[in-house]
Amino acid sequence: MNIEQIRALFPVTKEVIYLNNASQAPLNSLVYSRLQTHLQTEINPLEKKGFNRVVIRDLLSKILGGLPEEYALTTSTGLGLGTVAQGLNFKKGDNIIIPEREHWNNAFPWLQLEQKGVEIRFAKLNEDESIDPKAIEKLIDSNTKVVAIAAVRYNSGFRPHLSAIGKIAHQKGALFVVDAAQAAGMIPIDVEKYQIDVLAGCGFKWLLGMHGTGFLYVSNRVVKMIHPVLPGMYAAERIHDKLSLFDDARKFETGTIAYSLFDAWSEGLQLVLAIGVENIYDKALENTDLIIDGLLKKEYKIISPIKKREGRTAIIHFNTGSLETTKMLYKKLKDHKVIVTLQGENIRVSPNFFNTKEEIKIFLNLV
Incomplete structure (x- = not known):
């Protein structure tokens, strides 16, 4: 299954850049179709x-x-x-x-x-x-x-x-x-x-x-x-x-x-x-490599531990240095249809296997 086929399973990818998977998974078409099939059995028990x-x-x-x-x-x-x-x-x-x-x-x-x-x-x-x-x-x-x-x-x-x-x-x-x-x-x-x-x-x-x-x-x-x-x-x-x-x-x-x-x-x-958790985890590190590198170049404060690769995941927390400007950045991302989470004083970014390098670059350009 290539990236185009994978992204086709997630309708959200046609609407926004979804970097909010730690909050919840966007509904994919396989689960949606299975749910509709089940509901049909409720109509005709x-x-x-x-x-x-x-x-x-x-x-x-x-x-x-x-x-x-x-x-x-x-x-x-x-x-x-x-x-x-x-x-x-x-x-x-x-x-x-x-x-x-x-x-x-x-x-x-x-x-x-x-x-x-x-x-x-x-x-x-x-x-x-x-x-x-x-x-x-x-x-x-x-x-x-x-x-x-x-x-x-x-x-x-x-x-x-x-x-x-x-x-x-x-x-x-x-x-x-x-x-x-x-x-x-x-x-x-x-x-x-x-x-x-x-x-x-x-x-x-x-x-x-x-x-x-x-x-x-x-x-x-x-x-x-x-x-x-x-x-x-x-x-x-x-x-x-x-x-x-x-x-x-x-x-x-x-x-x-x-x-x-x-x-x-x-x-x-x-x-x-089908995709494999090992492959999903490799993709998580690949995505966050890009995010971490981009945030560091722009001198944002990364809250997540990043020194040891084995301790990293698909979740990165960062902030601008002040709550006010962090909130402003969160709103800017939302206005540009980049979905992340504002959690406490930080922005949480959490890509998944359906996200692309191009989407990560758009996110980094916005911050």
């Missing part, structure tokens, strides 16, 4: 076929590793992480380690546990917004029950060294929990290679789905440690008057989900597989 949850689980396992039955279908990253936080047995004196300034989905579920006497320890960031595994190693002890971290930080685009952090967590017997919202589908992830116990994510960003789709991976190694807090009809064997939970991640599923959205999402996941 006589020919309607049941939704097969196994299809999504199988696709997720091919992209992220693990077994299909180690995946539960959820509606969001936050629901997945919250399910795990509430499903673990904590006691007063236990502690949880998370980095400073994590996304709220990977902070609020753990912070709530302070009510139970659980201590939340915040690992310090480096001056350049990166995080060193040693910052976590300094905090961990025999009372650490969870080390939780985003695979890609939403507010800098930094990619932590997951395998090193997973090793540190396991040496002390702690669970390694990863928020994959800004990573899955954009950087290579292998849950087994990286020693990930729990991985939660959403479909509407780099996995090319829509809001309302998500997943929770729980390794069979640790699944018995986490209790389902909202078991529904898909969490157990269909036996009346008896709860016989599945012995894998399916036990975390609840009731009916938005089948139309999940069915359509299967096309987005297949597209990710």
Whole structure:
């Protein structure tokens, strides 16, 4: 599939320069068509076929590793992480380690546990917004029950060294929990290679789905440690008057989900597989090489850590030096149909595999 064929799948490329993929994926025509087909079955339910949850689980396992039955279908990253936080047995004196300034989905579920006497320890960031595994190693002890971290930080685009952090967590017997919202589908992830116990994510960003789709991976190694807090009809064997939970991640599923959205999402996941996450990540670095070089030449302040290539992703944060002029630049880009995000004091640029060098050059000319 060449770049022209790929761009033809994304109608947004005919209207704007879309550099906002960290916020959400623009709807592609494959997912759109699949959604319309599904909706037709709602109009004529006589020919309607049941939704097969196994299809999504199988696709997720091919992209992220693990077994299909180690995946539960959820509606969001936050629901997945919250399910795990509430499903673990904590006691007063236990502690949880998370980095400073994590996304709220990977902070609020753990912070709530302070009510139970659980201590939340915040690992310090480096001056350049990166995080060193040693910052976590300094905090961990025999009372650490969870080390939780985003695979890609939403507010800098930094990619932590997951395998090193997973090793540190396991040496002390702690669970390694990863928020994959800004990573899955954009950087290579292998849950087994990286020693990930729990991985939660959403479909509407780099996995090319829509809001309302998500997943929770729980390794069979640790699944018995986490209790389902909202078991529904898909969490157990269909036996009346008896709860016989599945012995894998399916036990975390609840009731009916938005089948139309999940069915359509299967096309987005297949597209990710067809292009290949390794190729998507290579393209991310290629795009951001151009962006970083252009911004540095114009003497903008880049907030994202850029010194080490292995810590980079498709997300770059920068500003003009003042909030007022940064807002003015954001408006200028929007007026010229270049879509980015104004996040706090920074502009966040996040291209994907369908963006071209020509589009990056237009963006740089405008800034």
